Amino acid sequence: MPFRVGSLFAGVGGICLGFKNALLGNGQNGFELVWANEIDDYAAATYRANFRHHLIVGDIEKIVNLDRCDDEEERELYQTKMWETLDHQIDILAGGFPCQAFSIAGERRGFDDHRGNLFWSIIELVNLLNQTHGRKPRVLFLENVKNLQNHDNGNTYRVIKGELIRLGYIVKEAVLNTMDFTQIPQNRERIFIVCFLNQEDADRFTMFDKDERGNYIHLDDYKLNFTEDDRRDQLDSIIDYNLSFNDLQRYYYTRERYPHYFLTEEEYSQIPEEERKEIRINLDEQITDMHQVYQIRRGMYVRRNMSGVCPTLTANMGTGGHNVPLIRVNDGIRKITPAEAFKLQGFPVGQGNIPIIEGGTNYILPENLSDGRLYKQAGNAVSVPVIKLIAEEILRALSDD
Numbered sequence: 001m002p003f004r005v006g007s008l009f010a011g012v013g014g015i016c017l018g019f020k021n022a023l024l025g026n027g028q029n030g031f032e033l034v035w036a037n038e039i040d041d042y043a044a045a046t047y048r049a050n051f052r053h054h055l056i057v058g059d060i061e062k063i064v065n066l067d068r069c070d071d072e073e074e075r076e077l078y079q080t081k082m083w084e085t086l087d088h089q090i091d092i093l094a095g096g097f098p099c100q101a102f103s104i105a106g107e108r109r110g111f112d113d114h115r116g117n118l119f120w121s122i123i124e125l126v127n128l129l130n131q132t133h134g135r136k137p138r139v140l141f142l143e144n145v146k147n148l149q150n151h152d153n154g155n156t157y158r159v160i161k162g163e164l165i166r167l168g169y170i171v172k173e174a175v176l177n178t179m180d181f182t183q184i185p186q187n188r189e190r191i192f193i194v195c196f197l198n199q200e201d202a203d204r205f206t207m208f209d210k211d212e213r214g215n216y217i218h219l220d221d222y223k224l225n226f227t228e229d230d231r232r233d234q235l236d237s238i239i240d241y242n243l244s245f246n247d248l249q250r251y252y253y254t255r256e257r258y259p260h261y262f263l264t265e266e267e268y269s270q271i272p273e274e275e276r277k278e279i280r281i282n283l284d285e286q287i288t289d290m291h292q293v294y295q296i297r298r299g300m301y302v303r304r305n306m307s308g309v310c311p312t313l314t315a316n317m318g319t320g321g322h323n324v325p326l327i328r329v330n331d332g333i334r335k336i337t338p339a340e341a342f343k344l345q346g347f348p349v350g351q352g353n354i355p356i357i358e359g360g361t362n363y364i365l366p367e368n369l370s371d372g373r374l375y376k377q378a379g380n381a382v383s384v385p386v387i388k389l390i391a392e393e394i395l396r397a398l399s400d401d
Contacts, residue, residue, distance in 0.1 A: 002029060002030055002031050002032035003030060003031050003032070003091040003092055003138075003395070003398055004031075004032050004034045004088065004089065004090045004091050004092070005019050005031050005032065005033050005034060005090060005091070005092045005093075005094055006034055006035050006036070006037075006085070006088075006090040006092070006093050006094070006137070007019075007033065007035070007036040007037065007094045007095060008036075008037050008060055008093065008094070008095030008097070008121070008122065008125070009037070009038065009060070009095045009096055009097050009098060009118070010036035010037060010038040010043075010047060010055070010095075011038060011040075011043050011047070011096070011377065011380055011381055011382075012043050012046040012047055012050075012347075012377045012378075012380075012381055013036070013046075013047045013050055013051055014096075014345060014346075014347070014381040014382035014383070014384050014387060015094050015095070015096055015141070015143065015382055015387050016033050016036055016047075016051060016094075017050075017347070017356070017363075017384050017387070018382070018384045018385070018386070018387020018388040018390075018391050019031045019033065019092070019094065019387065019388075019391045020033060020356075021384070021388045021391075022388050022391035022392045022394075022395055023392065023395075024395060024399065030392075030395040030398075030399065031092070031391065031395070033051065033053045034053060034054070034088045034090055035053060035054045035055070035056055035084065035085065035088065035090075036051070036053070036054070036055050036056070037055075037056045037057075037058070037060055037063070037085065038055065038056075038057060039057070039058060039059050039060070041057065042369060042373045042377070043377055043380075044057045045366050045368075045369060046364075046365065046366055046369065046374075046377055049355075049357070049364040049365075049366050050355065050356045050357055050363055050364055051356065051357060052357050054084065056081050056084050056085055058077075058078060058081045059078075060118065060121045060125070061118065061121050062074070062078045062081075063078055063081050063082050063085055063121075063125075064082070064121050064124040064125050064128055065124060066078055066079060066082065082128075085125070086128060086129065086132045086133075089129075089133045089135070090129070090137050091137060091138045091139065091398070092137055092138065092139045092140075092141060092394070093122070093125065093126065093129075093137040093139070093140050093141070094140075094141040094142075095122060095141070095142060095143070096142070096143035096144065096382055097118050097119050097122060097142065097143075097144060098118050119160060119163075122140070122142070123163055123167065126140070126167055127167075136167065136168065136197055137197070138196070138197050138198065138201065138398065139194065139195065139196055139197070139201070139394060139398070140164065140169060140193070140194070140195035141192075141193075141194055141195075141390070141391075141394070142192070142193040142194075142195070143190055143191070143192055143193070143382055143387075144190065144191050144193075145189075145190060145191070146175050146189040146190060146191055148160075148191050149173075149175070149191055160193075161173075161193075164193075164195050168197060169195035169196060169197055170195065170196045170197075170199060170202035171193060171194075171195045172193070172194050172195070172196075172202065172205065172207075172208040172209070173191055173192065173193045173194070173208060174191070174192055174207070174208040174216065174219055175189055175190065175191050175192075176189070176190060176192060176219075176386055176390075177189045178190075178346075178383040178385075178386055179226075179307065179309045180223050180224065181222055181223060181224065181385075181386055181389060182224070182346065182383060182385035182386055182389070183224070183226075183234055183385070184234070184344060184345070184346050184383055184385055185231055185234040185235045185238070185308070185309035185310055185344070186309055186310045186311075186312065186313065186344045186345070186383065187305065187307055187309050187310065187311055187312055188312050188313070188383055189312075190382070190383075190386070192208075192386075192390055194208065194390065194394060196397070201397050201398055202397075204396065204397035204400050205393060205394060205396075205397040206218050207219065207222065207390065207393045222389065228308055231307070231308035231309055232291040232308065234309075235291060235292075235293065235308070235309070235310070236291060238340055238343045238344055239327055239329075239336070239340055240337075240340070241290065241329050241330060243329070244329075244330065244331050245331050245332060248334060248337060250371075251334040251335050251336075251337055252332050252333065252334040253283055253326065253332070253333045253334060253335070254332065258283075260281070261281050261282070261283050261296070262281075262282055262283060262284060263280050263281060263282055264282065265280065268280040277299075277300060278300065278301075279300060279301040281296070281301065281302055283302065283326070283333050284333070286302040287302065287304075287326060287327075287328050287333050288328065289304070289328065290327070290328045290329065290330075291308075292304050292305065292308060292327075292328075293305050293309065293310040293311065293325050293326070293327055293336075294325070294326045294327070294328075295311055295324060295325055295326060296324060296326065310325050310336075310344050311325060313325070313341055313344060313345065313378055313379045314379045315375075315376045315379035315380045316376070316379070317335075317341070317375050317379055325341075337371075338365060338371050338374035338375055338378060339365060341374070341375060341378035341379070342363065342365065342374075342377075342378045342381070344378075345378055345381045345382065345383050345384060346383050346384035346385045346386075347363040347378075347381070347384055348361050348362060348363050349362070349363050349364075349365060350362065351363075
């Protein structure tokens with residue numbers, strides 16, 4: 001019988017899809033997605049386009065504590081959502097709790113940021129599940145930015161780990177980079193925290209085991225060694241170089257639209273010194289290789305990723321934020337499309353004719369959502385193949401009774 005999964009902070013379903021794709025040795029799926037929770041209506045629209053199981057849209061803080069509701073009407077609404085969440089026993093509680101509070105891309109305020117406090121909703125839900133069903137989830141699977149471990153000199157993670165241990169869990173963690181452990185060419189380092197209620201399960205999950213010096217014993221065995229040519233092939237399988245300016249006009253960077261990104265030396269010298277940027281930007285001169293990914297860093301200079309992969313996708317890419325991934329194609333320079341951004345997270349966009357919701361392999365991007373919404377969703381998502389890799393190791397640990 002498959003192990004039942006509940007998913008918090010589900011976003012567009014990257015963690016859910018990773019668990020859905022995790023297979024037993026006989027090729028059968030080992031997990032059943034029971035419910036998922038997401039607060040953002042736009043992400044929920046994408047989620048519903050791809051999954052059939054129950055999605056509970058709402059604020060998890062109010063779901064786990066009705067006293068946080070604003071009025072009696074909202075309390076009644078959230079009481080229904082609470083029982084929808086608690087209705088089923090689950091074996092695994094998964095969630096990539098909001099990372100902006102700990103990210104080096106943000107202000108790194110940690111628990112001083114409201115988003116950092118959402119971790120406590122996980123603790124509250126575990127206790128509610130225990131009160132309702134007489135047992136806690138057998139496994140907690142959590143994901144966050146790499147900087148979570150070092151935030152506030154390590155104090156933030158010590159609090160998080162201490163609370164998980166206090167709940168009775170054995171906690172194992174590791175930082176994995178998407179480009180090292182999958183065939184997805186993206187530099188994306190994330191911490192994965194796997195917590196087991198039973199010592200026997202924890203002992204069988206050896207992927208994150210460390211020696212007495214704190215060095216990982218087995219993690220390197222999961223790494224994939226890629227050559228520079230491999231990276232180019234991986235990128236070429238995601239970027240559609242056959243599409244032209246006529247197909248994707250709004251994604252192109254042209255001199256007419258962005259004159260400050262195509263400055264000649266003469267134009268640069270004519271700008272008053274107190275007004276000009278320290279480094280002259282001319283994309284035609286600086287973005288030269290079709291099989292590499294570039295970015296304009298903070299609007300100040302152009303950088304090519306030296307690993308030959310896409311830099312970390314962020315939620316603000318494509319919406320006026322910095323670090324927008326740029327590529328050279330046959331007829332100019334453009335940013336990656338939303339579909340390409342999702343593919344760089346391992347979502348099978350446009351693969352096959354049957355949508356995931358119907359048991360196929362094609363992940364659907366709703367046509368009624370703006371590019372800005374889709375870019376944000378891709379940047380907030382997880383790398384699906386990394387989730388699948390860890391989920392299959394969890395499955396082996398749980399299935400070896």
